[in-house]
Amino acid sequence: MSVAVVLFTSDLRVHDNPVLRAALRDADEVVPLFVRDEAVHRAGFDAPNRLAFLADCLADLDAGLRQRGGRLIARQGETAREVRRVVERTGAACVHVAAGVSRHAARREQRIGEALAGTGCALRVHDAVVTALAPGRVVPTGGKDHFAVFTPYFRRWETEGVRGTVTAPRTVRVPDGVASDPLPDRDAVGNLSPGLARGGEDTARKLVTSWLHGPMAGYEDGHDDLAGDATSRLSPHLHFGTVSAAELVHRAREKGGPGGEAFVRQLAWRDFHHQVLAARPDASWSDYRPRRDRWRCDEEEIDAWRTGRTGYPLVDAAMRQLAHEGWMHNRGRMLAASFLTKTLYVDWRVGARHFLDLLVDGDLANNQLNWQWVAGTGTDTRPNRVLNPVIQGKRFDPRGDYVRRWVPELADLEGAAIHEPWKLQGLDRAGIDYPDPVVDLAEARSRFERARGLD
Incomplete structure (x- = not known):
């Protein structure tokens, strides 16, 4: 039986997940793997609200996989090391992962590739999973590697075809004997915001349906109405990948109207920022355009x-x-x-x-x-x-x-x-x-x- 590994990162879903679909095409069995990386903790990015939301997402992903005969394998540690351990345990021929844009994502991909050297296992990185269009898909003329202004970027972005969506698999077969750590528990996370929303793909899909068939129609006129709160509230789900940006573009365009167009423009803004960071990773903490500011600190x-x-x-x-x-x-x-x-x-x-x-x-x-x-x-x-x-x-x-x-x-x-x-x-x-x-x-x-x- 051939085996592939699906490394979930910011794509915690079974619907419209090209990474999962590609692995299922390549192999008879797959290992759906999520690693809570120690580097995220060291960098201070595992804030309580996101940890709790993540716990919801992983529990829901596990449930979705179990409905299809599979399960989620959770590990904690250094991602490349845990991936290699799974590959050695299962004899997997390929590891599939969604491309990221941050320096952490780039290092993760590099270290996984290095960890797989000599194992006979390939690494396949998939574009346009976290974003609607891959960061390098739309570039200016003249040899520049990214757009620095949104409006010309959006004009080009609109002319590009967003990839087609893929259906959720009916069956996911996981090899026997692959150990998993316990999934994180939302209730074990302290210092949460009292009104923190629930996470997970099931919640996301219900929210999408409600949004597309109701409030989105008034989005163009109402998106700045603070009291009206006429926004989709989908940003956390896009961040964790419990809903696909590509699917949202297609479904919003199908609904049409000024509200749909305005919503798609916001999804393009998200892609715009991802292509800037992909080209300029230092912009995460350094000025993209320095102004020689001498900031105050009161x-x-x-x-x-x-x-x-x-x-x-x-x-x-x-x-x-x-x-x-x-x-x-x-x-x-x-x-x-x-x-x-x-x-x-x-x-x-x-x-x-x-x-x-x-x-x-x-x-x-x-x-x-x-x-x-x-x-x-x-x-x-x-x-x-x-x-x-x-x-x-x-x-x-x-x-x-x-x-x-x-x-x-x-x-x-x-x-x-x-x-x-x-x-x-x-x-x-x-x-x-x-x-x-x-x-x-x-x-x-x-x-x-x-x-x-x-x-």
């Missing part, structure tokens, strides 16, 4: 930002949503990032690290490059724009419903005036525990413009 202001106590209600609401759910509305992310990097003029890496500590969908491509986009050190063509939290509040939370939801001490205040901090000063005298603004917006903007040489 620990009291940073702590006020982290805890949602800046005195600017919309910023505070966004940060409290993050703490409670391990997720934040995209408009809130942009505003919170602009406030930290441009109003407080704090290094974007401070904010990116805090987001990674809490976001269930936090990954290097989307988190870091979105932070750089807002900070003006990334791919934004208007690097010095500053988002005003008062104006943003009146535009995207005009009735103040989002603020009242997440800043309950302001629940009795009505209308857009809730976004005007000068009308909130002295609330403590009325028995309301809400802080005065940590900074004056006009002074902060002037400071930022001087720092960037714009005055």
